[in-house]
Amino acid sequence: MKNNVKYYRLAEISxxxxxxxxxxxxxxxYKESGISLIRSLNVHDxxxxxxxxxxxxxxxxQKLKNVIVQKNDILLNITGASVGRCCIVPKEVLPARVNQHVSIIRVDEKKANPEYVLYILNSSSYKQGLLNLAETGATREALTKNDISNYYIPLPEIGIQNEIANLLSNYDQLIENNKKRIIILEQMAEQIYKEWFVRMRFPNYQNTKFIKGIPEGWEANKLEKYIDVYRGKSYSSSQLKDWSELPLINLKNIRRDGGFRRDGFKFFEGKYSKTNLAYSGDIVMAVTDMTQSRDLVGRVALVPNINVSKFIISMDLIRLVPKKYPYLFFYSLFRYSGIGHYFKQFANGANVLHLNPAVVLNQTIILPNIExxxxFEKLISPLISEIDNLYTQINNLTKTRDLLLPRLISGQLQIKSKEEQRIKGSITPFKQKQIIAYIIKKQHEKKMPSGEMVLAKNIYLAEILYGVNTGFNWQNWHYGTYDGAIRKMLLGKDQFFVKEKIGNTSFEVLALGENKAKILDKKYYTPNIENLEKAMDELLEIYSHYPTKERSRKIELLNTTCKAIADIQSLDLDAIRNAFKEWKTEKADFPTKWHKFTKEETEECIQFILSKNWDKKLLTN
Known part of the structure; x- marks a missing residue:
């Protein structure tokens, strides 16, 4: 059902x-304390x-009384490189005023939800619209009051706005929680480094002899003895693409305090040298800075694992390759010791600052023994790995949130009502076991018994494609959609389910146990189970046309593709393939679904889904 959406100028709802x-x-x-003066550097998306x-x-x-900031005001940066960034003012900084680089947008809450308006302004298409206005106006990189007032945004009825804002705020809360965890983990890694190598309280330091303040066995030498440096690629704008299989790591990927930004990638297509390449786990350093405050130059980042075989780095970066010492040790040295802040003073240039890599190589440092x-690396490796995982989660949550917004506005994607959510929550463990039992029964009737993972895929497909209420919470596991509750139910002591070996092989399939009569008792038969049986009849008929040796793989491809479409709310092949890249497996030869299934296989599967009209189910669930 489509929403009744109308377009209004911001002035009409503010x-x-x-x-x-x-x-x-x-x-x-400025004063040490008092009334907050909000500037553009405070406002981020x-x-x-x-x-x-x-x-x-x-x-x-008092002289700024015309720009008193109030609760729920939207703050929008209107000048400079940060133009278009916006957020809602946090209540703890009130009372407050804004300077000339920040505009207040005070939404009339009888007409619009401020959080909903913020989501619109920060969405990719409307953000780009603001940036286009800023670039084409009389004043470059600036938004005027007239620009903002006459900017049109879509508004469904206020109740729908509230539901959209509430749903998307759940994603923001998860993102914020992950960011807080990252801060804690970063602080832990920094403190361990400083405890060991700055305060010199490394393991067994009490029994270590110090000579002129340096532990015995440590050495002082120029960095060129310990690392190699490789320059990045100089490129032209024609070599940048909307998408390619070679992401370009550039200055936008470096955080101001060090660390990697995943939203800064560009994509490169053209000739390059092997020395221009970088790989997951590599250390990169910014040697160029567009800010005279030297916020980036000398900062390092660790290239993350995003299921890409290789990257190319821009001319604004260098890749630091330790010769013998562990990568994470040198990353921590550059990140936490303060040496990056030391290097930045040597960057020079009139408009753009440049740091000569020779400065880095000629720097003398004191290093511990390699053991x-x-x-140290063994100790902090789990922390760095967890930080990487949390950034992956943030990236996935952000993508999902941004993809949901346009479909929620249009009504293509309906928000489940509290009553619908209550009904899903009413599925008891016994009813879930019923669902498992009837699927196993159908599979044996059609001579297609399976193990646990294919069973889970069938439950998911019955839910997403046929509307069977299962009550399971689906996650992307290495073999497909899964909920850990399934295994607990299969291993339960109620003897509803058993495993059987097939012939003389070691392969086991699921079967119904000695108490099957109870779980299949007709007095428990419901319309939901009737719908499930119809769903399984159709799915098993589809599977029967798959070659036996390829059946498991084809079911996995169908399951994976359906889940990706439902998650990203798109039928675009490249978008689906990108979702496959984020879906990890436990296989070395195909670490993600992207590696496991070819582009041609995926496209064929999408066409099959369209032929069954399942797209209408997947794009409205």
Missing amino acids: TKIGSGSTPKGGQDN FNFKKENLAFIDEQQA LAKE
């Missing part, structure tokens, strides 16, 4: 749109940064 100014005297007249928040006194604030460095 009670105030406007920016402020900087108090006379500029930052020299969905996120308000309190670092470097300025303060003014009552007298200064201690390996011991």
